[in-house]
Amino acid sequence: MPEDIFNFFENYIRTYDLFSDREIATIKSLAIPKQLKKRQFLLRQGSVCRYHTLVCSGCFRSYRIDDEGCEHIIGLSTAGHWVNDPVSLLSGSPSNEFIDALEDSTVIQLSTNSFKTLLENIPNFKELNNRIITHDCDVCRDRIFMMLSLQAEDRYREFIRIFPKLHERIPIYMIASYLGVSRETLTRIRSNMLDL
Amino acid sequence: MPEDIFNFFENYIRTYDLFSDREIATIKSLAIPKQLKKRQFLLRQGSVCRYHTLVCSGCFRSYRIDDEGCEHIIGLSTAGHWVNDPVSLLSGSPSNEFIDALEDSTVIQLSTNSFKTLLENIPNFKELNNRIITHDCDVCRDRIFMMLSLQAEDRYREFIRIFPKLHERIPIYMIASYLGVSRETLTRIRSNMLDL
DNA sequence: AGCATACGTTGACAAATGTCACAGATACTG
DNA sequence: CAGTATCTGTGACATTTGTCAACGTATGCT
The missing domain is CATH 2.60.120.10 (Jelly Rolls)
Structure with missing residues (x-):
């Protein structure tokens, strides 16, 4: 190792x-x-x-x-x-x-x-x-x-661009903390994104 | 000079x-x-x-x-x-x-x-x-x-702490841009702070 | 297996903030 | 000094986001 x-x-x-x-x-x-x-x-x-x-x-x-x-x-x-x-x-x-x-x-x-x-x-x-x-x-x-120019959903998209696949490895509330939003908001953003 | x-x-x-x-x-x-x-x-x-x-x-x-x-x-x-x-x-x-x-x-x-x-x-x-x-x-x-942990009013207080007196020298909408809020919101925050 | 903890989702509501339109105020310039 | 551009303040309203509480699911531990 x-x-x-x-x-x-x-x-x-x-x-x-x-x-x-x-x-x-x-x-x-x-x-x-x-x-x-x-x-x-x-x-x-x-x-x-x-x-x-x-x-x-x-x-x-x-x-x-x-x-x-x-x-x-x-x-x-x-x-x-x-x-x-x-x-x-x-x-x-x-x-x-x-x-x-x-x-x-x-x-x-x-x-x-x-x-x-x-x-x-x-x-x-x-x-x-x-x-x-x-x-x-x-x-x-x-x-x-990013924090100044984007709101939550676009910040999340940006996150995925910068850290591809990481969002499948770490808890969602960690991503929320990184983005500066509550975990509930991030949950809703993600389900919104699936609908489209 | x-x-x-x-x-x-x-x-x-x-x-x-x-x-x-x-x-x-x-x-x-x-x-x-x-x-x-x-x-x-x-x-x-x-x-x-x-x-x-x-x-x-x-x-x-x-x-x-x-x-x-x-x-x-x-x-x-x-x-x-x-x-x-x-x-x-x-x-x-x-x-x-x-x-x-x-x-x-x-x-x-x-x-x-x-x-x-x-x-x-x-x-x-x-x-x-x-x-x-x-x-x-x-x-x-x-x-x-600061962006992650504070909301607008406290960010403004923090701004004043970090840049004392600067808020009297530069336009308010510049400060708003630095703080990541709209110019109108900062106007309201400031009049709120005067009331107290 | 069973319990505990951690994590994610959802709904209802509240709070924070943005947007738009317009009115004053201030400062610069010829 | 008039005129223009720049800056600030305010109201009405829309949107975004947070908070709280409850529930369901997963995960790990013993």
């Missing part, structure tokens, strides 16, 4: 076409594979995010809790995407967010120290880092635009 | 307490001051964001246009904050966003090349870059959380 995780990670790295075999070996040597069961936490509010974490299989959510105790999903991460609190990770400050697994999942982790080592020793690693950060920003800004 | 801009910039840089006088001189030597009039564009959708831009006075908005032609404000930037499309800037791809001035404004710009030079030659400049990016992420995630 850890073999599968490393294989996924190596394939992920290779898709960027930035590194030699030797460099890839170095990166892999610092990578820590990990398995998490459904509902297991990767990060809790108040603690510091100390690992860059790539999802290899499964799915994670990042969420915050409001004054009334309700959870709100800031982000979802599936295989091939990183699941961090970028703010805590980059600044070393305690996180505002919880991250937990929505399914049994596997990840690869690089500690902040390992990551720093790679940034210093592998020239193109900066470029990888750059692309990860850019993607983070992109996702956030698209999400803000 | 350009003197004021440089002074603002130097003060901004000094607040980080990361650079020697000599380094600050180097940074300033690459910085380009600029004045913009109300409604003047800093970036248009389709073109590439080629400058890191610090607002020294005034205010800018970043916005996108939806399928119906409506503008939606992704971000607002006031003095002491950077106003970029981070995605276009970091990746070199054409931007999805427009950026224009909401007031007569002044900025300092560093071209991507200058910025790269500084990153390579001034050790602590990476740290500055890091803090800028972290702040970008933080703002976006807070905004998503």
Whole structure:
């Protein structure tokens, strides 16, 4: 099983076409594979995010809790995407967010120290880092635009476009939380969509 | 006037307490001051964001246009904050966003090349870059959380908290666009708040 | 198998917000 | 200073979405 995780990670790295075999070996040597069961936490509010974490299989959510105790999903991460609190990770400050697994999942982790080592020793690693950060920003800004410009039904369609098939894997109330609507509203939207 | 801009910039840089006088001189030597009039564009959708831009006075908005032609404000930037499309800037791809001035404004710009030079030659400049990016992420995630967890009136209160006094400087329909509500709704919210 | 928990659906109703139309107010410009 | 464009406020009404309560189904655990 850890073999599968490393294989996924190596394939992920290779898709960027930035590194030699030797460099890839170095990166892999610092990578820590990990398995998490459904509902297991990767990060809790108040603690510091100390690992860059790539999802290899499964799915994670990042969420915050409001004054009334309700959870709100800031982000979802599936295989091939990183699941961090970028703010805590980059600044070393305690996180505002919880991250937990929505399914049994596997990840690869690089500690902040390992990551720093790679940034210093592998020239193109900066470029990888750059692309990860850019993607983070992109996702956030698209999400803000989605929230501003679409209402519930179109947000749901957009969700399906962005996360194809994910809506068959995770509970509907998680999707509702991501979209910012109540679960009842999402139920009604879905039955509306079937009628057409 | 350009003197004021440089002074603002130097003060901004000094607040980080990361650079020697000599380094600050180097940074300033690459910085380009600029004045913009109300409604003047800093970036248009389709073109590439080629400058890191610090607002020294005034205010800018970043916005996108939806399928119906409506503008939606992704971000607002006031003095002491950077106003970029981070995605276009970091990746070199054409931007999805427009950026224009909401007031007569002044900025300092560093071209991507200058910025790269500084990153390579001034050790602590990476740290500055890091803090800028972290702040970008933080703002976006807070905004998503705000959209998910609060309704219109509380979003407006939050707006006032985050941008004190700005609500007296920019048109109300801009704030409405930022909050994701109609201009009429915001009018009513404001008169409600006065009654109490 | 049986119980408990979690999840999804539905209806009735309430609350929040949007839309449209129009009227004032304000600010810019020649 | 008049005239125009821009911005804001208000009422009537429609639409969207939330809330509450109840029920049914699935799922997992012992």
